[in-house]
Amino acid sequence: MRDYETVIGLEVHVELATKTKIFCGCSTKFGVKPNVNTCPVCTGMPGALPVLNKQVVDYAIAVGLATNCDITRDCKFDRKNYFYPDNPQNYQISQLYLPICRNGHVEIETKDGKKDVRIHEIHMEEDAGKLVHDEWEDTSNVDFNRSGVPLIEIVSEPDMRSAEEVIAYLDKLRMTIAYLGASDCKLQEGSMRADVNLSVREKGSDKFGTRTEMKNLNSFKAIARAIEGERARQIDLIEEGKEVVQETRHWDDVKESSYAMRSKEDAKDYRYFPDPDLATIHISEEWIENIRANQPEMAPEKKKRYMEEFGLPEYDADILTLEKKMADMFEATTAICNKPKKVSNWLMVETMRLLKEQSMDAADIRFSPENLAKLIELADKGTINSSVAKEVFEVMFNDNIDPEAYVEEKGLATVSDTGELDAIIKKVIEENPKSVEDYKAGKKKAIGFLVGQTMKATQGKAAPNVVNQILTKYLDEA
Amino acid sequence: MAVVIDDEMIDYVGILAKLSLNEEERERAKHDMTEMLDYIDKLSELDTDNVEPMSHLSESVNVFREDVITNPDYHEETLSNAPERNEDYLVVPKTI
Ligand SMILES: [Zn+2]
Numbered sequence: 001m002r003d004y005e006t007v008i009g010l011e012v013h014v015e016l017a018t019k020t021k022i023f024c025g026c027s028t029k030f031g032v033k034p035n036v037n038t039c040p041v042c043t044g045m046p047g048a049l050p051v052l053n054k055q056v057v058d059y060a061i062a063v064g065l066a067t068n069c070d071i072t073r074d075c076k077f078d079r080k081n082y083f084y085p086d087n088p089q090n091y092q093i094s095q096l097y098l099p100i101c102r103n104g105h106v107e108i109e110t111k112d113g114k115k116d117v118r119i120h121e122i123h124m125e126e127d128a129g130k131l132v133h134d135e136w137e138d139t140s141n142v143d144f145n146r147s148g149v150p151l152i153e154i155v156s157e158p159d160m161r162s163a164e165e166v167i168a169y170l171d172k173l174r175m176t177i178a179y180l181g182a183s184d185c186k187l188q189e190g191s192m193r194a195d196v197n198l199s200v201r202e203k204g205s206d207k208f209g210t211r212t213e214m215k216n217l218n219s220f221k222a223i224a225r226a227i228e229g230e231r232a233r234q235i236d237l238i239e240e241g242k243e244v245v246q247e248t249r250h251w252d253d254v255k256e257s258s259y260a261m262r263s264k265e266d267a268k269d270y271r272y273f274p275d276p277d278l279a280t281i282h283i284s285e286e287w288i289e290n291i292r293a294n295q296p297e298m299a300p301e302k303k304k305r306y307m308e309e310f311g312l313p314e315y316d317a318d319i320l321t322l323e324k325k326m327a328d329m330f331e332a333t334t335a336i337c338n339k340p341k342k343v344s345n346w347l348m349v350e351t352m353r354l355l356k357e358q359s360m361d362a363a364d365i366r367f368s369p370e371n372l373a374k375l376i377e378l379a380d381k382g383t384i385n386s387s388v389a390k391e392v393f394e395v396m397f398n399d400n401i402d403p404e405a406y407v408e409e410k411g412l413a414t415v416s417d418t419g420e421l422d423a424i425i426k427k428v429i430e431e432n433p434k435s436v437e438d439y440k441a442g443k444k445k446a447i448g449f450l451v452g453q454t455m456k457a458t459q460g461k462a463a464p465n466v467v468n469q470i471l472t473k474y475l476d477e478a
Numbered sequence: 479m480a481v482v483i484d485d486e487m488i489d490y491v492g493i494l495a496k497l498s499l500n501e502e503e504r505e506r507a508k509h510d511m512t513e514m515l516d517y518i519d520k521l522s523e524l525d526t527d528n529v530e531p532m533s534h535l536s537e538s539v540n541v542f543r544e545d546v547i548t549n550p551d552y553h554e555e556t557l558s559n560a561p562e563r564n565e566d567y568l569v570v571p572k573t574i
Contacts, residue, residue, distance in 0.1 A: 018545050025548030034566040035553040043556050055545035076534055083496050085570040131573060134564070141567035144556065269494060279541040280534050 001239060003203040006231045007211075008166055008196060009158035012173060013151050014183045015127065015191040016059045022126050022150035023050030023093065023278075034143035042126075042148035044089030050277055052077075056150040057100070057281060059182040060124050061291045063152060064101030066176050066298065067119050073283050075100050077124070077275045085142055086128040094153075096272045099123035100283075106176070108168040117169050118157040127151050152182075158197065158208065163224040170194060170220065178324045179298050184363055187219055194223060199244070200234045209234070210244040214251050214258060222253040229256060302327055310340035319348050323362035326351075332369035333376075342376050350390060354397050367400040375403040385463045388412050415462045421454075424462075425470050428453045439475055447471055483511045 021028055024041035040048035064071050075098040079091040104119035129147035131140045154173065160166050174185040174192060185192040199211035214230055217223045229251075234244050249258040297305070299321045306317040320330045326347060333343045355362065375396060379389040384407055392403050392412065407413055415421050428450055429436055438446035447468065454467045481487070488504050491511075499507060553566055560568035 020545050020547050025543065025546065026552075027547045027549070033553065035556050035568070036551045036566075037549075038552050038556040039549045043559070045559070051541060051543045053545050054542035057542075081494075085573055131570075132567065133572065134569075138572045139562075139564075139569050140571070140573050141564055142570055143567055271494070274534055276535040279536055279538040282539050 001235075004200045004231075004235050004238075005203045005205075006161055006227070007158045007199050007201060007208060008160040008162075008227065009211075010154075010156045010160070010166065010169065011195040011197065011213075012154040012156075012170070013193040013195075014063075014154065014173075014177055014185060016056055016150040016152060017181060017183050018053055018055045018059070018150055020053055021148035022053050022056050022124070023148055026148065028149050030145075032145065034141075035145060037145045038147070042088075043144050044087075050093065050275075052278060052281070053150065056124055057283070058291060059150075059180070060100045060122060060152050061283065061288060062180045062295060063154075063177055063182055064104065064122055065288070065292055065295065066180060067101070067104040067106050067122070067154070067173075069101035069104030069119060069122060071283055071288055072098050072100050072102060074098065074280060075283070076280045077278045078272045079275050080270045080272055082270060084128070085140060086131050086147070088129065088144060088147060092126060092128065093275055093278070094125035094272075095123035097274070100281075106169065106172050108165060108172050110162075110164045110168050115159075115165075117159045117165070120155045120157050122152050122154050125151050125153060158199075158211075163227040166196070166223060166227060167220050170223070175299060175322065175324075178363075179296060181296070181324075186361065186363070187217075190218075193217075196223065196227060196230070198227065198230050198234070200231055200238070209238075210246050212244065212246065213248045215248060215261070216251045216253075218253070222251065225253065225256055226251040226258065229258060233258070299327075306330075306340075310334065310344075312340060312344055316341075316344045316348060319352075320344060325362040325365055329362075329365060329369055329372070333372045336369060336373035337376050339376055339380070342380070343372070346372060346376065346393065350393050351397065354394065366398075367396045371396055371400060371403055378403055378407060382463055383407065383413050385414055385461070387460060388414075412461060414466075415458045421458070421462060421466070421470060424457045425454055425467065425474060428457060429471075429474060436475065447475070450475075481515055483508050483515065 018028060020026060021037075021042055024039050026037045026039050026042055029037065041050050061071055075095065077093050078096045080094045080096070081091045083090055099121040101122035102120070104122070105116045106119065107114055107116055127146050127149040129142055129144040131142055133140050156169065160169060170187075170192075174187075177183050177192075178185050183191055187193070194217055196214040196217065197211050198214065199209035201207060201209045212230060212234070214226050217226055230249070237244050245260070248261045250261050251258045302321045303314075303317040306312045306320060307314060312320070319326075321327050329351075330340075330343055330347055333347075334340045337343065351365070354360075355365075375389060375393060378384050378392075379386060384392065388407075392401075392406060395401055395406060396403055415424075432450060432453060435446045435449050439450075450471055451464055451467050454471070455462055455464060485504070485508075488499070488508055488511075491507075492499055492504075557563045557566065557568060562569040
C-alpha cells in the first residue's frame with residue numbers, strides 16, 4: 001500500500017459565557033423548562049428587531065487577540081438562509097463576508113515537537129434551538145431556549161496531520177478560551193463542538209484530496225476514533241480505485257463508524273446577504289487596546305510566575321496552570337495559608353486523583369479555597385495525621401464541608417494526650433510479647449507491627465511518628 | 479452576464495424557497511423575476527466608478543445592548559403562537 005498523509009482542518013463552535021443571548025435580553029441559563037428563555041426576537045417573530053450584545057464582541061475580540069488574529073475594524077452580520085424547524089427565522093445570523101477575526105495562529109505541542117496551526121477566521125453567530133424527537137408520535141418537539149445563544153466559530157487552516165495534533169489544538173483552544181472566561185468549553189455538554197474536515201493524499205503530494213466533514217463528535221476520544229476511522233475509509237476507497245465523495249458524515253461513536261448524512265442537494269446554497277436589521281460594527285484601535293490591556297494572565301506567564309514567586313518545581317507549575325480553575329484554586333488557597341508547595345501537593349495529588357476517579361473536570365471542583373486552607377493548617381499543626389487528612393479531604397471534595405468543624409464533630413483529632421497514648425502503647429507491648437522479642441533479637445522491622453496495633457487501638461487518630469518514638473523508647477528501656 | 483430565468487431556475491428557486499408552484503404561477507414568477515433582473519441590468523449601465531460601494535442599508539454604526547437580562551419567562555406567549563404544543567414544547571412534523 002502507498003504511504004498516505006492525513007490532512008485535517010477544524011471548525012470549532014464555542015458557546016460564549018454571556019448572561020444573555022446575542023440579540024435579545026433573554027437569559028442563556030440552562031436546565032430550565034423548555035421555551036422559558038424566549039422572546040419575539042429569538043423566536044423570529046415578524047417585526048422583532050435584534051440588537052447586538054456588546055459582551056459578545058468583547059469576547060470575540062479577546063479570543064482573536066489570544067489566538068494572534070487580525071481584528072476586522074469594520075465588520076457586519078450576514079443572513080444564512082435555510083429552512084429547519086430549529087431555526088425560527090428561516091435564517092441564521094452569522095458572518096460570511098467580514099468575520100471579526102482573521103489570519104491567526106496558535107502553537108501546539110505534541111511528542112513530535114512544537115508547531116503552529118493557522119486560524120483562517122473566527123466569526124460570531126447565533127445558536128439554533130433544540131429538537132427533541134418524539135419516539136411515539138410522528139412529530140418533533142422544539143425548545144427555543146438555546147436559539148440565539150452566542151457562538152463563535154473558529155475555522156482553522158488544514159494544518160493538522162494526526163489525531164494527536166487535533167487534540168493538542170483543541171486543548172490549546174479550550175485552555176485559552178477558558179482562561180479568558182469567554183466560555184467553559186465543555187465538549188460533553190456541547191459548549192464546545194468540533195467538526196472535522198479530513199482528506200488523505202499520498203505523502204509528498206502538495207495537492208489536497210477530496211475532503212469530508214465529520215459531525216457529532218462529543219469527546220476527545222470520539223474525535224480520535226473518528227479521525228482514524230475516516231482516514232482508513234478514505235484510503236480503502238482510493239486503494240480500490242473509487243472516489244471519495246465530498247459530503248457531511250455523522251459519526252456513531254458506539255458503532256465506531258460513520259454514515260453520510262442525507263444529502264440535500266439544495267442545502268449548500270445559503271444565499272448569504274448582509275442583515276439589514278443590524279448596524280455595522282466599527283472596532284476602534286482604542287477598543288482593541290482596552291481589551292488587550294485587560295486580558296488575564298495566560299498559562300505560560302502564570303507557570304513562569306509560580307516558579308519564580310512561589311518556588312514551585314516546573315512539574316507542579318505545569319499541572320496547576322493547565323486548567324484555569326486549578327490555577328484559581330491554587331492562588332486563592334495560597335493567599336490564605338501561604339503554603340504554596342502544600343497547596344500544590346493537595347491539588348496535584350488528591351484533587352487530581354478524585355477528579356479522575358469521578359470523571360470530573362477541574363471546573364467542577366466544589367470545595368472552597370478557605371476549606372482547603374483549613375485542612376492544610378489542621379494537618380500542618382498535627383491536629384490530624386496524614387491518613388485522617390486524606391479522609392477528611394475526600395469528604396470535603398464531595399461536600400465542601402468545613403474541615404475544622406468536621407474533625408471536631410467526628411472526634412478525628414490526633415490523640416496527643418501522651419498519658420492516654422502511653423497507656424495504649426504499654427498495653428500493646430504487653431499483648432504482643434512475640435514482636436517485642438523479635439525486636440530485641442535485632443528484627444527492627446517488628447516495630448512496624450506494634451505501630452500498626454497502636455494505630456488500630458487509637459482508631460487511626462495517633463500520629464504514627466509519635467507512636468514510633470514512644471514505642472522505641474519503651475522497647476529500648478525494657 | 480444576464481441571468482436567464484428558465485424553467486430549471488424557477489424549479490431551483492422553488493426548492494430553496496420551499497414553494498410548490500402550479501403552471502400558471504410558474505409563468506407569472508418567471509415573468510416577474512425576469513423583469514426584476516432587467517431592472518438590475520439597467521443599473522449596471524450607469525457609470526459607478528466614483529461611487530463608494532455600499533456595504534449596508536443602514537447608516538447607523540455600533541448599536542449595542544449591555545449583557546443584562548431584561549426578558550421575563552415568556553414560554554406561554556411563545557407557545558401561544560405554536561400551531562400545536564406538547565406540554566412546554568412546540569410541536570412540528572418529524573424531522574431528522
Ligand atoms: Zn429572546
